[in-house]
Amino acid sequence: MSSPGAPHPSTSDAPTVQIPAVPPAATPPRTSRRRVFIGAAVAAVVLVAAGGVALYGFAGDVPRGTTVLGIDIGAKSKADAAKALRVGLAGRLDTAVPVRLGDKTVEISPAEVGLAMDIDATVAAAADGGWHMFGSRTVKPVVTVDAERLDAALRDDLGKDAQAMRMPAITFEGTTPKPVYPKPGTGLEPEKTAQAVREGWLGTYPLTVPIVEVHPATTAEEVDKLVADLATPAVSGPVTVTTNRGTVTVLPAEIAKSLVLTADKTGKITPRIDEKKLRAAIAKPLAKVEVKAKDATVAIVAGKPKVTAGTAGHEVDTAALSRDLLGVLPKTDGRTVAATMKDSAPKTTDADIAKLGIKERVSTFTTKFTGGLSSPRSQNIVLASKQVDGALVKPGETFSLNGHTGMRGYADGYKDAPTIVGGKLVPGVGGGVSQFTTTLFNASYYAGLKDVEHKPHSYYFSRYPAVIESTIFWPDLDFKFRNDSPYGVVIDTSYTSNSITVSMWSTKVYESVKTEWSPRRNITKPRTVYLDPGPSCIEASGSDGFTQDAYRVFRKGGKEVKREKFSWTYQAEPRFICAKKPAGE
Structure with a gap:
């Protein structure tokens, strides 16, 4: 038993470990405490300012300070920016545009040439430009124009400044090919004209459209090559067309009438056989191998309309013949083409007449x-x-x-x-x-x-x-x-x-x-x-x-x-x- 006044025995036999007391932290000097406070305050101010600037710069979908054609659309939603453009440009988009062509000025109607501003695309371009805190930024409008319609509207107004290209061609005098060599001219180049109008529209008037030298796409050397490789051998002899009802001979004079070697509006010659001219040229021999379709007819018999049904025909496919004929014309021998025959329906049937x-x-x-x-x-x-x-x-x-x-x-x-x-x-x-x-x-x-x-x-x-x-x-x-x-x-x-x-x-x-x-x-x-x-x-x-x-x-x-x-x-x-x-x- 323990005696009275003796220490209370421990419930664990582990030895007691003594941990030394930690002295209290030293109080910093007064000056150091002031610096810490000021630094924290500055950081807070910077954060607040940065947030304000971000809010300032990012207000709306379009960055602040953005203008299009002098109209401020910054700090607006896309919808409001588009509205601002429409209001600001009201009346300007439909106004006739003066255009300088050489020594004369003419006017074009935006509606007639498809000249328009894509307001939504312009706003989208402005919104994608990134944000900035200060200053201004000018965004060009997105402008569309129909180059072909614009070219057609201006071409007749060129007057003495226009000098037509001489288009290349190969014609026939009888069966003799006659080359026509190209010559450059002065005029308008549709894409350059369209670019000038797109970039200058709604700016300083009159717009100046460039008058340029224009060259046909087919050169004189290419004309000579066509004469040698195609036009001359084409009329060197007849072509035999075979069908299941007999043969048709296409004579050199008939080839010369149907072979087309003229240029398109760019001056490019693409050889082709004119199907209608070919059929007209060989109409008589074709009649011997074809059965023409007959249209349904109406006659008045005994005071009433009477319909006679039409009948189908069987004829040479002259579209296919035109393509195949072009393939053998460069040859001087082996000039035979197998014609494709096709059924031809009446243009008017009894069912058509009944309606x-x-x-x-x-x-x-x-x-x-x-x-x-x-x-x-x-x-x-x-x-x-x-x-x-x-x-x-x-x-x-x-x-x-x-x-x-x-x-x-x-x-x-x-x-x-x-x-x-x-x-x-x-x-x-x-x-x-x-x-x-x-x-x-x-x-x-x-x-x-x-x-x-x-x-x-x-x-x-x-x-x-x-x-x-x-x-x-x-x-x-x-x-x-x-x-x-x-x-x-x-x-x-x-x-x-x-x-x-x-x-x-x-x-x-x-x-x-x-x-x-x-x-x-x-x-x-x-x-x-x-x-x-x-x-x-x-x-x-x-x-x-x-x-x-x-x-x-x-x-x-x-x-x-x-x-x-x-x-x-x-x-x-x-x-x-x-x-x-x-x-x-």
Whole structure:
């Protein structure tokens, strides 16, 4: 037992370790404490200032101090920057731009040449420029322009400063190749022009567009090489074209007509065979190996439209032949090409016609003639009517009488009959066709179809309605009408021994089409003219001259919906007498 007052025994037998006490830290001098405080304060101020500068420099999407064309867009969001540009440039982007071309100044319309500022792209470029704390920064606008349209707008304004390039070419005189050598000119280079306009737009005016020397892409040496390697051997002999129905020979003269060795607008010559010229040149031999497709037709039978289905054809693929022919022309032997044959469908099928709404007669017009069917004049009228009978005019198409009949000559069956030449009646091939033209014109007129081209006679003939009549003369005078209705139109012709009738079959668009005439005015009397008698002299009794108006009146739903005015002044037709002028007159 421990005795009272003795130390309390430890619960562990480990020896006790004595740890020496650490003396308290020494208090720093007063001056050192001040320096620490000041340093901390400065660091804090620097951090605050740096943060403020960062906030100042990074305000918005676009760095502060950024301008475009003098407009400040800095420290703004992209949307606000774009808005600021649109407001600041209002009215400037659409204003005509003066451009200096040599010694003259012209104006271009930004809209016409595609000149525009891409505001969003300009703002994006400004936003990507990085940030800065102080100063300013100018960003160029992103400008677009259509170089081709700009070039076209300025090219005609060059005047004496323009000197066209002489384009290289190889032409043929018969079968002899004739080189045309290139020559440089002065003018505009589209990309350089576009660059000048992009960089100068909305800056100092007028813009100056450089006038430069321009050179054709094909050189004189290359022209000579083409003559030697292609043009000369091309016409050195015929080319044989083989088909499954026989052979076709393409002669040197036909090759010369279809081989194209002219330059494009840059002056580059790319040899090619003109497919249309080739087909025209060898049309006769092609006809022996081809079966032409036939279009579906419409005829009026027993007072109703009757459709005859078209038939397919089998013809030479002249597009492929043109390519293959070009491949053998440099050769002087082995000049044989195997043609590719292809099926050809009718351009118009019975299914096409069924959709055109040809169901009723919408107009008809008749004129009278004298002399019976034995008269050459009557025969010309009937022949023209037969050529036109059954013609189909689809919606939007224009019918041309000259285009449909072609030249009306002796070989086509036309005969000499009186026609007006030089103000008097003389015999002429196809005389009388004007009467058919007038009849056709009136049928299209009363069908409500669009008048495209017609010319009344210089003298008035009582067999025709005044003003609304038409003459024709190959190739200078034609008669044309356009089918401006949504339906197809079929021309139906018929004749008797003293009349010609033209009817139009379609679907009626108007309730009625009628004519109202004004009174005749400015009436003049005929004079008497004596002509040398002979077989070519044709007498005429003469007629008054006058001016008159005719109004084509369209009605639909019981109301007038349209009115068209036609006016014409007829000369007084002289009284022609085939005799010597009596003494004293």
